Amino acid sequence: MSRTLMKGNEALARAAIRGGCTHFFGYPITPQNEIPEYFARELPKAGGLFLQAESEIAAVNMLYGSAAAGAQAMTSSSSPGLALMQEGISMLAATEIPCVIVNVMRGGPGLGTIQPAQSDYFQMTRGGGNGDYRILSLAPATVQESAEMMEESFALAQKYRTPVFLVSDGLLGQMMEPVQFDRHTKKKRAGNKRWILTGHHHRRPPRTIKSLRLDPAKLESHNLELQDKYGRISRRETRFELYRMNDAELVFCAFGSTARIVKNSIDDLRQKGCRAGLIRPQTLWPFPVQPFKTLPESGKAVICVEMNCGQMVDDVRLAVEGRMPVHFYGRCGGVIPEPAELSEYALELLTGGAA
Amino acid sequence: MQNERILCAGFGGQGVMSLGKLIACAAMLDGREVTWMPSYGPEMRGGTAYCSVVVADRPVGSPIVTTNATSLIVMNLPSLDRFEQSVVPGGLILLNRSLIDREVGREDVVVHALEATTMAAQCGDPRAANMIMLGAYMALRGTPRHRHVEEAFSLVFGSGSSTSFNLNRKALRCGFDSVSAEAVIRKAA
Numbered sequence: 001m002s003r004t005l006m007k008g009n010e011a012l013a014r015a016a017i018r019g020g021c022t023h024f025f026g027y028p029i030t031p032q033n034e035i036p037e038y039f040a041r042e043l044p045k046a047g048g049l050f051l052q053a054e055s056e057i058a059a060v061n062m063l064y065g066s067a068a069a070g071a072q073a074m075t076s077s078s079s080p081g082l083a084l085m086q087e088g089i090s091m092l093a094a095t096e097i098p099c100v101i102v103n104v105m106r107g108g109p110g111l112g113t114i115q116p117a118q119s120d121y122f123q124m125t126r127g128g129g130n131g132d133y134r135i136l137s138l139a140p141a142t143v144q145e146s147a148e149m150m151e152e153s154f155a156l157a158q159k160y161r162t163p164v165f166l167v168s169d170g171l172l173g174q175m176m177e178p179v180q181f182d183r184h185t186k187k188k189r190a191g192n193k194r195w196i197l198t199g200h201h202h203r204r205p206p207r208t209i210k211s212l213r214l215d216p217a218k219l220e221s222h223n224l225e226l227q228d229k230y231g232r233i234s235r236r237e238t239r240f241e242l243y244r245m246n247d248a249e250l251v252f253c254a255f256g257s258t259a260r261i262v263k264n265s266i267d268d269l270r271q272k273g274c275r276a277g278l279i280r281p282q283t284l285w286p287f288p289v290q291p292f293k294t295l296p297e298s299g300k301a302v303i304c305v306e307m308n309c310g311q312m313v314d315d316v317r318l319a320v321e322g323r324m325p326v327h328f329y330g331r332c333g334g335v336i337p338e339p340a341e342l343s344e345y346a347l348e349l350l351t352g353g354a355a
Numbered sequence: 356m357q358n359e360r361i362l363c364a365g366f367g368g369q370g371v372m373s374l375g376k377l378i379a380c381a382a383m384l385d386g387r388e389v390t391w392m393p394s395y396g397p398e399m400r401g402g403t404a405y406c407s408v409v410v411a412d413r414p415v416g417s418p419i420v421t422t423n424a425t426s427l428i429v430m431n432l433p434s435l436d437r438f439e440q441s442v443v444p445g446g447l448i449l450l451n452r453s454l455i456d457r458e459v460g461r462e463d464v465v466v467h468a469l470e471a472t473t474m475a476a477q478c479g480d481p482r483a484a485n486m487i488m489l490g491a492y493m494a495l496r497g498t499p500r501h502r503h504v505e506e507a508f509s510l511v512f513g514s515g516s517s518t519s520f521n522l523n524r525k526a527l528r529c530g531f532d533s534v535s536a537e538a539v540i541r542k543a544a
Contacts, residue, residue, distance in 0.1 A: 003383055004510075005376070005379060005380045005383055005389070005391070005510070005511075030395070031395060114395070114396065115396065142414070170395070171392070171418070171419075174392065174393055174395050175390055175391060175392040175418045176376065176379060176389075176390065176391035176392075177389070177390050177391075177415070177418075178383050178388070178389065260415070260416045260417060260418070261416055261417040262416075263416045264416035264417050267416075336417075336419055338417065338419070338422060338423075339416065339417055340423075
């Protein structure tokens, strides 16, 4: 099995083609540009279509149209670009269109910076679009995991007829790491295609895809069906990794690239005699509540570390349900925390220094 | 084996990104865990450029080494000014004497200086100064393995012309051999 040194962004694009992606629509934005660059070069060779749209709004609506016609389509952008797509994402959720949307997060709000951040946790789990909807959000922490989750995302989208978010960031997208593509060859499932719009040619009843339902009873029952599906996704697809959690007294929670940095701190803290561990959500929605319900008895406190001003910490607090104190440590604006500052914060916390 | 955290810095066009990629790729071929992380801010549009490389025996956590480098490979003066303090005590600063006309101020690091740009010009092209630095790095650190670096040439640059391959190979050898000839200027106390 050979390892290839690849940028996270390139690995995402390559894995998407392996996962069955046939159509890509997007508009350039740093730090995700290697993704459309790769697709522009490689997708036509694989028999697919690459199209650079005139804006993110156009891109998400092209995604909507092509996936409604049965394409395995995706788009990719970074934070402010995702903000522009929110209306379309609400439509995709309402009409249950399977597709994949990549967010290589950068610092915000507004145009912010092109440097890495995780300040779109809310955007990726609460949505900026209207209505009661949820999007399955996969959050890799390595280039290998980026490839594996990306490849699988198309099957998940088809399985549940839902848009899927792949949540990366500037750090994970720009860095290179060895990746193996032969390690993971899941056959893509075709899924039920009896809803796609391909023209009835007077041989079958016409099909309609729409989000407008003016009859309250009909819209309510549609919502309940969606909620039922979100329940199934929560039960079956919630994922997390535990790192050195067995006897942990200090429980870190972090996702994506921040989780990598936290692992360094945990190893460092363990050498200093402080038993630290990590709960790493691999799905942001559904959020893994279970490991917080079964925290080890040794546990004294939870520290949520994010590259933002405190977003996932809300979900951590809901999951911990007041069983122990939950602290937050964040850096933002493109500043990346260092393992040493996290260790320092943790040790201060244990000795009663930090708030 | 020790974990190695390398910072490669210079100005755009000196090949510091490629230098870092070659080390990461060759170390991967050596069987080690690696990461490479570029500066992708305004630097990409000109001015100073740098990249972080981590080589370890276990999966790498933070890929950023701008504050705790065990080796700094530095190609020009502004980069030395910026990153001199980023090296841990006992670490290595490998510098391109051709473009850096001051001494390293620190007493607690190993410094090795070589006329990389001049030596590369003698090999046929001053743009191969990064290969001179890479050769010297390999000689000083004993890693990554020579044949893996040569294998990494085609993986990183693609199957380019044999002219550039031969130039890179020659410059690499020249940098490697210069280390045994030159003395390490200053050792850690």
